[in-house]
Amino acid sequence: MVFNKAHSSNSQFLPSNSLSISPELLMPTPNKPNSAVKPIRDLAWCIAPTLLISFKYAWAGFHYAFISQRNFRIHTIIGTLAISLGVFLHLTMVELSVIALTSGLVMAMELLNTAIESVVDLTVKQSYHELAKIAKDCAAGAVLISAIASVLVAGVLIIPPLWIRLQPFVQ
Numbered sequence: 001m002v003f004n005k006a007h008s009s010n011s012q013f014l015p016s017n018s019l020s021i022s023p024e025l026l027m028p029t030p031n032k033p034n035s036a037v038k039p040i041r042d043l044a045w046c047i048a049p050t051l052l053i054s055f056k057y058a059w060a061g062f063h064y065a066f067i068s069q070r071n072f073r074i075h076t077i078i079g080t081l082a083i084s085l086g087v088f089l090h091l092t093m094v095e096l097s098v099i100a101l102t103s104g105l106v107m108a109m110e111l112l113n114t115a116i117e118s119v120v121d122l123t124v125k126q127s128y129h130e131l132a133k134i135a136k137d138c139a140a141g142a143v144l145i146s147a148i149a150s151v152l153v154a155g156v157l158i159i160p161p162l163w164i165r166l167q168p169f170v171q
């Protein structure tokens, strides 16, 4: 029997050439765990039981990054300033949304960078490893790229109206 890919939410975990697998094989049962689909993360030390507790853990991550990562504090302050300046300059909703999106992207990248650094440190401890270096350097590179893009976007949207506002003071 050919199984229709569109009928299974689990099909995203399968390679494209596996459309002829019967649906029974995709359904994990207690006696026959499916290696592709794991309903229970049995390696997790703790799983948030409710949405509210998930938010609590997410906030704890944000709080940890804010108090421990200087770069994260800088990105948060610059993002807040850019949005405030945009509101002050009466930018359009779309322009403000773009600034908010790019600022949020940088902060999210910084959080991921912190997460990757922690996992690398957990894995290799204080020993040197070339793969640890690659992981940390690439994570830092992702933050840098998003920060450059964010500065360009904010500059393009904020500098022209800011320049017009400053004209009376510079003449």
Ligand SMILES: Nc1ncnc2c1ncn2[C@@H]1O[C@H](COP(=O)(O)OP(=O)(O)OP(=O)(O)O)[C@@H](O)[C@H]1O
Binding pocket: 069, 071, 113, 117, 124, 125, 126, 127, 128, 129, 130, 132, 133, 136, 137, 140
């Ligand atoms: N275990 C390791 N093995 C090899 N190189 C490492 C290792 N730990 C750190 N490094 C190198 O040192 C650099 C700095 O590491 P660190 O953990 O301080 O990250 P960071 O980029 O300074 O963090 P932040 O984003 O907080 O500024 C890494 O980018 C990497 O090149």
